[in-house]
Amino acid sequence: MQPLSAAELTAALPRDGSLPGYTVTSTPESTNVSSTSDPNVKPEACRPLWDAHGGASAASVARAWVLMTSTGFAPPTESLTFASYDSGSADAHLASLDKALDACPSLSFLSQYGDRVTADIERVASQVTMGxxxxxxxxxxxLDLNGLESDTFSLITTVRTGEATVTAVSDSIVGSQLSASQKRAFLPKMDHDMLKSQADDLRKAQVR
Structure with missing residues (x-):
């Protein structure tokens, strides 16, 4: 079976009003071009994790994505990416993420201002039962901008269904008012119902 095209992935993405509790804030975008990892991310072995944070995968043959936000006070910034793969490559992509998580307690990247920033990484025990x-x-x-610190907490979840994946990324940005213990415990919310609905839609798109 041929992998889903960018157009087919785009058609499967949610539109505004189709996800209870969410507002889709962008029109779908897509590409048939394989992504390349940011060479500024170090160590190199950790780049698949930074790619996933951007909704990308070097192994995919097509991707489509939207931005969205949940209802409520100070909602996080969220993105949803569908990606398709040649036979066996979706499973290999999940394996590459697992390998990187075993090897990378942290990675570093360049901020938009050219500063090198270190991101701590922690595997989250998966409670996802779909896909x-x-x-x-x-x-x-x-990040420290002119003496003003802000913390970004990001939760990245990738679910494989057949020869495709759905990646949900939730970024919460808060001021420096959290204590060290609160920072260690802070975790953006994983919406299992939303993820299940999107994994189901992605599976249906592969039945053709």
Missing amino acids: DASTSFRMHWT
């Missing part, structure tokens, strides 16, 4: 396989992890980093 064929899944992996989830948290990233946390601190």
